[in-house]
Amino acid sequence: MLSRRRQRQAEEKAEEVARLERSTLLLFGPRGHPGRQNASELWWCKHYQWLKDSGYLLRRRYAPDWVPSWQTSNTSWLTMGSDGAFVTLKLFKKSRLPYEIEIGQLFSTEPLSSDPANHCVLIYDVLVVPDEEDRAIIVMPLLRFFDDPPFDTFGEVIHFLRQIFAGLRFMHKQHIAHRDCMYLNIMMDATPLFSDPYHPQDLEMKRDYTERARHFTRTQRPPKYLFVDFGISRRYGPNDIAPLEDPIWGGDKTVPEFQQSNEPRNPFPTDVYYLGNMIRNSFLVAKAGFEFVEPLVKDMVQDDPEKRPNMDEVILRFEEIIKQLSSWKLRSRVINEQDDNILGFYRCVTHWARRFSFVIRRVSAIPTP
Structure with missing residues (x-):
């Protein structure tokens, strides 16, 4: 049996697993305070809808209407869609890491991507943040x-x-x-x-x-x-x-x-x-x-x-x-x-x-x- 504290934590964690649409990928971001988003998380909250429209669904914690699970009386246990995949999104400034995209995409493109000796992480996608030309997001596997x-x-x-x-x-x-x-x-x-x-x-x-x-x-x-x-x-x-x-x-x-x-x-x-x-x-x-x-x-x-x-x-x-x-x-x-x-x-x-x-x-x- 889970303790009451463990049950409360499990409810919040389960709430964060959102149902995915076809070909939608999910991000689990950094840990935060259980009852409020921290400063770094607020950036993801602000861009929640843009990322969703781009095909990437952040965990429920970053949704605009998110409320901690223990403050609601009807917690839902949601499952992931069969065609979804979990990924990592990396946000960075291009001016500080100028070769992240160029070299990552080089190893993710044929003929190098299928070479058995290639042990560089595969870059699925690159997103340019709207209204922030110096910021980009690369999409990678969950490792x-x-x-x-x-x-x-x-x-x-x-x-x-x-x-x-x-x-x-x-x-x-x-x-x-x-x-x-x-x-x-x-x-x-x-x-x-x-x-x-x-x-x-x-x-x-x-x-x-x-x-x-x-x-x-x-x-x-x-x-x-x-x-x-x-x-x-x-x-x-x-x-x-x-x-x-x-x-x-x-x-x-x-x-x-x-x-x-x-x-x-x-x-x-x-x-x-x-x-x-x-x-x-x-x-x-x-x-x-x-x-x-x-x-x-x-x-x-x-x-x-x-x-x-x-x-x-x-x-x-x-x-x-x-x-x-x-x-x-x-x-x-x-x-x-x-x-x-x-x-x-x-x-x-x-x-x-x-x-x-x-x-x-x-x-x-x-x-x-």
């Missing part, structure tokens, strides 16, 4: 962070690293430097993982907020990992193999060459650093058992950018590392920091049950689509 839910096995992490290494090399082959490919800008299309569509705000709950959303492991249902946020990315000519850019601070503030001076730098080795530092912090520091990738990561994060491997070299070395890993290692469980004794024991038991089943059925230790 979640690459490590949520947690990885189950080392083989699943290998599958993740293979994808992001291939994805960054693909960008570099197109003469594009991401310039901010750190933790927050690597996401996952988790659609294959979940048997129950998850709620876009409370990711552990089902979309109708009735219970927890159930999901498979990545071994059972391999997801696709994607780079997002191309606002400070840059595209260069095919002959500009060592371009120079003024340092620009993205989400990762630890780039060694930016600490040393303000001189223009080649952004491609900096991309390699970003990726290596993400791996160092997310796996080498946060979890045990990833020593096998440490030599490669150390080279990716060297202080001297000229000594870092390029992405071709990273992939070649990584594939050689994988060849040295046993099936036992690949199927071993990744221990997560949040596991307490009881939760850790439960996950260990369920992991071994799955592992035995996968071995019997010859399921690959490294997920395959």
Whole structure:
């Protein structure tokens, strides 16, 4: 049974799931105060009808006549239309992120969009805000962070690293430097993982907020990992193999060459650093058992950018590392920091049950689509 407080929260969350018209997409925006919209939400409220007319239905909270559910006596439990899809809308100023649209659309257009090595988020649509020429909205799939839910096995992490290494090399082959490919800008299309569509705000709950959303492991249902946020990315000519850019601070503030001076730098080795530092912090520091990738990561994060491997070299070395890993290692469980004794024991038991089943059925230790 849900508590009274949980019931009230569930009522509000359910009210936010509006019935969609054919080909209509839905946005779940940032959290706000349960009884009133905050300053950032008011912008979405003001543009609710324009977005609806454009084919995108915001959650009920942003409608002009919205009233918190507990202030009404006849709360409706609404469902989503079968032809609707949940998306993310990103509002930004074009003057501040001048390449967001250009580069995002490049990777979303043939022939690049269907290339298996392309791991850049797909841009569905671009909306120019009326009466605000400097503002635009890009429409993207609903994604979640690459490590949520947690990885189950080392083989699943290998599958993740293979994808992001291939994805960054693909960008570099197109003469594009991401310039901010750190933790927050690597996401996952988790659609294959979940048997129950998850709620876009409370990711552990089902979309109708009735219970927890159930999901498979990545071994059972391999997801696709994607780079997002191309606002400070840059595209260069095919002959500009060592371009120079003024340092620009993205989400990762630890780039060694930016600490040393303000001189223009080649952004491609900096991309390699970003990726290596993400791996160092997310796996080498946060979890045990990833020593096998440490030599490669150390080279990716060297202080001297000229000594870092390029992405071709990273992939070649990584594939050689994988060849040295046993099936036992690949199927071993990744221990997560949040596991307490009881939760850790439960996950260990369920992991071994799955592992035995996968071995019997010859399921690959490294997920395959």
